[in-house]
Amino acid sequence: MPGDSIVTNPSTAVRTSDPTNSEAVRRRDHFLLRAKVVDTIARIIGLVTLTAAIGYVVGFTLWTTWISFTDSTLLPDYEFVGFKHYRRLFHTHLWQVSYENLLIYGVCFMVLAGSIGMLLAVLIDQKVRAENLLRTIYLYPMALSFVVTGTVWSWILNPSIGVQNFVRGLGWIHFRFDWLVDRHMAIYTVVIAAVWQASGFAMALLLAGLRSLDQDLYKAAQIDGASPAKMYLRIAIPAIWPIVLAVLVILLQFSIKTYELVQALTAGGPGIATTLPTAVVYDYMFQRGLMGQGSATAVLLLFSLLIILGPYAIYGRIRDRRMSRNG
Amino acid sequence: MANDSTLSRTTRYAFVYPVLIGFALFFLVPLLVVVLNSFRTFQEISQTSVLGWPRAWHWHNWSEAWGGYCFAGVCSGIHPYMWNSLLIAVPATILSTLLGAINGYQLALWRFRGDSVAFAIITFGVFLPAQMKLVPWAISLRALHLSNTLSGLVLIHVIGGLSFTTLFCRNYYVNIPQDLIKAARVDGAGWFVTFWRIVLPLSAPILIVTVIWQFTNIWNEFLFGITFSEGANRPVTAALMALDANIAQAREYGVESAAVLLAAFPTLLVYVLGGRYFVRGLTAGSVK
Numbered sequence: 001m002p003g004d005s006i007v008t009n010p011s012t013a014v015r016t017s018d019p020t021n022s023e024a025v026r027r028r029d030h031f032l033l034r035a036k037v038v039d040t041i042a043r044i045i046g047l048v049t050l051t052a053a054i055g056y057v058v059g060f061t062l063w064t065t066w067i068s069f070t071d072s073t074l075l076p077d078y079e080f081v082g083f084k085h086y087r088r089l090f091h092t093h094l095w096q097v098s099y100e101n102l103l104i105y106g107v108c109f110m111v112l113a114g115s116i117g118m119l120l121a122v123l124i125d126q127k128v129r130a131e132n133l134l135r136t137i138y139l140y141p142m143a144l145s146f147v148v149t150g151t152v153w154s155w156i157l158n159p160s161i162g163v164q165n166f167v168r169g170l171g172w173i174h175f176r177f178d179w180l181v182d183r184h185m186a187i188y189t190v191v192i193a194a195v196w197q198a199s200g201f202a203m204a205l206l207l208a209g210l211r212s213l214d215q216d217l218y219k220a221a222q223i224d225g226a227s228p229a230k231m232y233l234r235i236a237i238p239a240i241w242p243i244v245l246a247v248l249v250i251l252l253q254f255s256i257k258t259y260e261l262v263q264a265l266t267a268g269g270p271g272i273a274t275t276l277p278t279a280v281v282y283d284y285m286f287q288r289g290l291m292g293q294g295s296a297t298a299v300l301l302l303f304s305l306l307i308i309l310g311p312y313a314i315y316g317r318i319r320d321r322r323m324s325r326n327g
Numbered sequence: 328m329a330n331d332s333t334l335s336r337t338t339r340y341a342f343v344y345p346v347l348i349g350f351a352l353f354f355l356v357p358l359l360v361v362v363l364n365s366f367r368t369f370q371e372i373s374q375t376s377v378l379g380w381p382r383a384w385h386w387h388n389w390s391e392a393w394g395g396y397c398f399a400g401v402c403s404g405i406h407p408y409m410w411n412s413l414l415i416a417v418p419a420t421i422l423s424t425l426l427g428a429i430n431g432y433q434l435a436l437w438r439f440r441g442d443s444v445a446f447a448i449i450t451f452g453v454f455l456p457a458q459m460k461l462v463p464w465a466i467s468l469r470a471l472h473l474s475n476t477l478s479g480l481v482l483i484h485v486i487g488g489l490s491f492t493t494l495f496c497r498n499y500y501v502n503i504p505q506d507l508i509k510a511a512r513v514d515g516a517g518w519f520v521t522f523w524r525i526v527l528p529l530s531a532p533i534l535i536v537t538v539i540w541q542f543t544n545i546w547n548e549f550l551f552g553i554t555f556s557e558g559a560n561r562p563v564t565a566a567l568m569a570l571d572a573n574i575a576q577a578r579e580y581g582v583e584s585a586a587v588l589l590a591a592f593p594t595l596l597v598y599v600l601g602g603r604y605f606v607r608g609l610t611a612g613s614v615k
Contacts, residue, residue, distance in 0.1 A: 035517060035520070036517070038519055039517040039518050039519045039520070042518060042519035042522070043518050043519070045429065046429050046430075046432075046433050046518070049426045049429050049430050049489070050429075050430050050433055050434075050445065052426075052486060052489065053426075053430055053449050053452070053486075053489040053490065053493055054445055054448050054449060056452065056486050056487075056489065057448050057449065057451060057452035057455060057490065058448060059463070060455075060459060060460050060463040060464075061455065061459055063462070063463045063466075064459045064460070064461075064462050064463060067462050072462075076462070076466055116350070119346070120347070120350060123343050123346055123347050124347070126339070126343055128343060128344070128347060134347055134351055135606075136599075136602055137351045137354050137355060138350065138351070138354055139598075139602075139606065140354070140358075140595065140598060141354060142598075143543055143591075143594045143595055143597070143598035144547070144591050144594065144595070145546070145547035145549065145564050145567075145590070145591065145594070146547070146549065147547075147549050147564045147567050147568055147590075148567070148587050148590060148591050149357075151567065151583070151587055152357045152360065152361055152587065153357065155360070155364075155377045155580060156356075156357060156360060156377060156378070158377075161372070161373075161376050161377050161578075161580070162376060162377055162378065163376075163378065165375070165376040166375070166376040166377075166378040166379070169375055169376060196353070196354065196357070199350075200354065204606050228338075253454060256456070257456050257457070259457075259458075259549075259550060260549040260550065260564070260568075263549075263568065264568060278456070278458055281458040281461070282458070282461075282550075282554075285461055285462065286461075286554060291462055294461075294462070295462055297458075298456065298458040298459050298461070298462075299459070301456050301458055301459075302455065302456055302459050305454060305456060309454055
């Protein structure tokens with residue numbers, strides 16, 4: 001059946017008839033085979049990478065959660081002990097204080113960084129000169145490590161070497177600015193450093209939002225004779241409300257995750273006046289070698305993050321659905 | 328907004344510019360302080376404050392910070408730790424970006440059942456606090472014999488970076504028309520050829536963003552660095568903190584300033600060179 005063989009196995013058929021062509025065909029077959037092998041290997045790599053990305057998130061979350069229900073100390077121990085560590089945490093002074101600190105810091109930081117970001121975004125939006133330069137200046141702290149930010153602010157705010165001493169040197173010998181070592185005020189130094197680092201970021205996001213707005217929106221308001229301030233408060237900011245909300249959520253999760261900034265600035269002190277939950281996790285896990293207790297603290301940290309992100313994600317879902325329904 | 332008619336000249340010069348310039352100073356002063364201190368002598372700073380103009384410009388602090396100053400008992404300056412950070416950040420950035428592109432390609436253009444769930448989980452990974460990963464990494468690194476090695480930190484940053492890089496690339500790739508992929512498939516291009524020949528060449532804008540983002544984050548990372556490395560294997564952020572915590576000796580603010588600037592230099596350089604893309608990276612995903 002010569003015709004059949006041509007259809008089912010062209011390479012052998014051709015090879016018998018034309019020896020010079022057979023080389024080309026063999027090369028083509030080889031190429032196809034190689035392409036198939038490469039494709040299979042690539043797909044396996046793709047599958048492994050995707051599995052790693054997913055498995056890492058799910059696996060590590062479950063792993064730490066499990067450890068939090070065990071008495072693990074320096075080495076993991078997988079015997080279940082129930083909510084013991086969680087119950088203990090709720091009665092631990094350090095843990096309670098760390099959340100009080102987080103509340104003060106988180107709220108102040110979010111409000112200040114959010115409003116400074118908004119103010120700068122609105123002002124930059126006035127067709128100012130040197131816009132690019134100003135934006136670069138506002139945003140560069142975001143390229144720095146928190147260690148750098150914390151270290152530098154710890155000098156500036158240090159009463160014996162920073163602003164206080166500088167002003168005293170100018171002649172005001174009774175000038176006082178010692179928040180860094182004042183246990184009631186130290187948490188606000190963390191706010192200052194964090195606002196310094198993140199306001200430009202809020203500005204960049206909000207400015208992108210303002211720039212995405214339709215110009216016609218303003219023209220209508222202008223014809224109605226609205227003042228510029230009113231136009232922003234009544235029209236522009238409500239129109240970019242989803243972005244404002246996103247910025248606030250990002251700032252809030254930033255504050256919950258704050259760790260090295262405090263370590264470099266105050267190391268949690270004076271006393272535990274600036275200790276945040278992230279530092280409590282580290283303290284339990286690596287300073288005291290209490291892996292189980294530290295994991296429980298980490299799980300509660302994740303939990304406080306979810307309390308904010310959960311409703312936000314649901315809100316986003318509803319908004320998307322409404323938008324797709326309205327076309 | 329910003330029509331020329333929206334603001335009067337008076338408001339502009341009495342309010343807008345003063346506020347903008349005032350904040351510019353607020354953001355610049357700490358940088359100025361560090362730069363000036365890096366040229367001032369120990370005596371000069373300790374007699375006055377960290378806020379001041381150098382009496383003379385000394386380069387001594389810079390050479391000390393680079394190659395002489397002692398961190399935790401080793402007097403080699405900051406340069407070996409910068410080298411460590413580079414050895415961690417460069418491979419981790421390249422690998423996590425490439426793997427993120429592969430993941431984004433699969434999630435956006437090679438749809439499969441459950442891909443939206445997979446994407447939701449990966450997005451969640453972006454928000455997962457590092458503290459949730461410490462214990463699993465400690466156990467995994469010990470099992471892999473990678474504790475206190477640079478390879479261990481590279482592994483952490485590659486895997487840990489996948490959430491971000493996948494998110495960036497996926498959000499970029501969903502805008503590539505499916506027809507393009509279908510046409511390639513009709514022409515006999517397989518999974519890999521489609522990725523390598525069609526998707527990857529289209530990816531330059533997002534890959535730049537991802538690389539800048541990853542490099543900055545990995546270079547600046549501290550928690551994993553301090554937890555999973557010690558001594559000579561420390562990345563630069565952890566070494567800086569060790570310098571900072573050297574309370575036993577009198578604080579050498581001048582040398583520390585130079586060290587801080589050296590440590591911040593690579594990411595600042597990346598920011599200045601690729602600032603436009605950096606902003607795009609920061610805003611990616613939140614503003615569309």
